[in-house]
Amino acid sequence: MSGLWVFVCGPSGAGKDSVMGWAATQLAARQDIVFARRMVTRPSHPGSDHDVVTADQFARLMDGDGLAWRWEAHGFHYGIASRYAALVAAGRVVVVNGSREHVNTLKSAEHLRVVQIEVAPVQLAARLAQRSRDTPQEVAKRLARNALFSNLHSDCTIVNQSALADAGRQLVAYLMASRPAEQITSQANYPG
Structure with missing residues (x-):
């Protein structure tokens, strides 16, 4: 069985x-859906969802087959530990916080799905400005960069423009429906 x-x-x-x-919190009791932690060569900040590694540690992970996936974005290295590949091989759904640029290079495969979170450009610009992490020029660059991914293939698109729970419920529903058929049958009575 493969996940x-x-x-x-x-x-x-x-x-x-x-x-x-939001989705991870709702699915925390499930063992068949796992949210992977990324390893990133970037310092941690409040709300970070990654484990910090140095460039040397990252290189050793690459050389030692310690990464199932890896990519670069914004000058940093990102990786997903090989242990998650074992979970997929065991039939689990492993959710990865990915990069559009990396996903754009992946070939379509039976064991791979892409979910895209979108928001209207006006609301996106307002959110970026509100975060106060980027200068107005950097915000403009980020918005312009979105055009590069206008044709990104996704299996599910979630528009996150209203309540967080609305988008979160859509992701939960997609993940539940994406489970391999064997798991759906064997867990039909699971109270999740």
Whole structure:
């Protein structure tokens, strides 16, 4: 039996981390759906959803087959530990906080799904400005960069423009429906 990788991606400011966090909380008791922790060569900040590694540690992980997935974005290295590949092989759904640029390079595969979190450009610009992490020029660059991913293939698109729970419920429903058929049958009576 084989499980699935589900890459969740979207532009900075679309609320991807919040939607995934909401869904992870709702699915915390489930063992068949796992939210992977990323390893990133970037310092941690409040609300970070990654484990900090140095560039040397990351290189050793790559050399030692310690990573199932890896990519670069915004000058940092991102990776998903190989132990998650064992969970997919065991039939679990492993959810990854991914990068649109990385996902764009992946070939379509039976064990791979892509969920895209989107928001209207006006609301996205307002969210980015409200965060006060980027200068107005950097916000403009981020918004312009979105055009590069206008044709990104996704198996599910979630528009996160109203209550967080609305988008979160959509992700939960998609993940529940994405479970391999064997798991759905064997867990039909699961009170989740």
